[in-house]
Amino acid sequence: MKDSRYFTPAELAKLFGISKQLLLYYDKNDIFSPEFVDENGYRFYVLSQYFTLQIIISLRKLDVSLKEIKAYLKSKDINLLKDIYRNKQQEYKKQIEELLYLEKTMQQKISFLNDIQNLPLNQILLELQEEEHLYFSEDISFQTPIKHRMNILAKHMLPVFSHPSFQEYLMGFHYDSNEFFYEGLITQYNVFISANSKLHYNNPIKKTKEKGLY
Structure with missing residues (x-):
C-alpha cells in the first residue's frame, strides 16, 4: 500500500537509524505498535507515531528502562x-x-x-601512616600442592574483586619472623590484604596496625 500518510517499518526505522527488528521488538513488548496491520500482514505506522518513537529513542539513550517508558507512554503524565x-x-x-x-x-x-x-x-x-586493618588468610603450608595454595589465595582475594566498585588494596605475604631468619626452616605463611574499606569475610583473621611513624 502506497500512501503518504503512512510509514512502513523500513521507512520509519531509516528515519532514526535503527533496525526494523528493534521496531518489532518494541511491538512484541507492547511498547510501540503499528497503527494497523493489513490483511497480508504488512505493518504501517501513522505520521504522528514518529514523535512517539522519538520519545522512546531519547529515553533509551538515557538508559531509561522499557518498563518505565511503557508506563509513561500509557499515562502521558x-x-x-x-x-x-x-x-x-x-x-x-x-x-x-x-x-x-x-x-x-x-x-x-x-x-x-x-x-x-x-x-x-x-x-x-620515617613516614606517618594512618591506622590500617589487615586481613590474614588461613595458614598455608609449603607442603600443600601449589594449585591448592592458589585456591586459598584467590578465595582470600575474592572480597576485593567482587566488590561493586574499585577497591584500593595492598596484598602481601606474612612469614613467622623466627622462621624467616633461619634458612630452610620456613614451613608456612599467610596472605594478607590491606584495603581502603571494610571487606566481608567469614571469620577473618584481622589485625590492626596502629597509626604512627614507620
Whole structure:
C-alpha cells in the first residue's frame, strides 16, 4: 500500500537509524505498535507515531528502562516523566562521585610511583601512616600442592574483586619472623590484604596496625 500518510517499518526505522527488528521488538513488548496491520500482514505506522518513537529513542539513550517508558507512554503524565528524570539525575550524580573517587585514586597511585622512583636508597626514612586493618588468610603450608595454595589465595582475594566498585588494596605475604631468619626452616605463611574499606569475610583473621611513624 502506497500512501503518504503512512510509514512502513523500513521507512520509519531509516528515519532514526535503527533496525526494523528493534521496531518489532518494541511491538512484541507492547511498547510501540503499528497503527494497523493489513490483511497480508504488512505493518504501517501513522505520521504522528514518529514523535512517539522519538520519545522512546531519547529515553533509551538515557538508559531509561522499557518498563518505565511503557508506563509513561500509557499515562502521558508529566509528573511521571519528571520522576524518571530525577531518578536518572541521582544515578548520574552517583556515577560522577564514583568517577571522581577513581580519578583521585589514580592520582594517588601516580604519586606513590613517583615517590618510589625518587626514593633515596642510602637513607632511613620515617613516614606517618594512618591506622590500617589487615586481613590474614588461613595458614598455608609449603607442603600443600601449589594449585591448592592458589585456591586459598584467590578465595582470600575474592572480597576485593567482587566488590561493586574499585577497591584500593595492598596484598602481601606474612612469614613467622623466627622462621624467616633461619634458612630452610620456613614451613608456612599467610596472605594478607590491606584495603581502603571494610571487606566481608567469614571469620577473618584481622589485625590492626596502629597509626604512627614507620
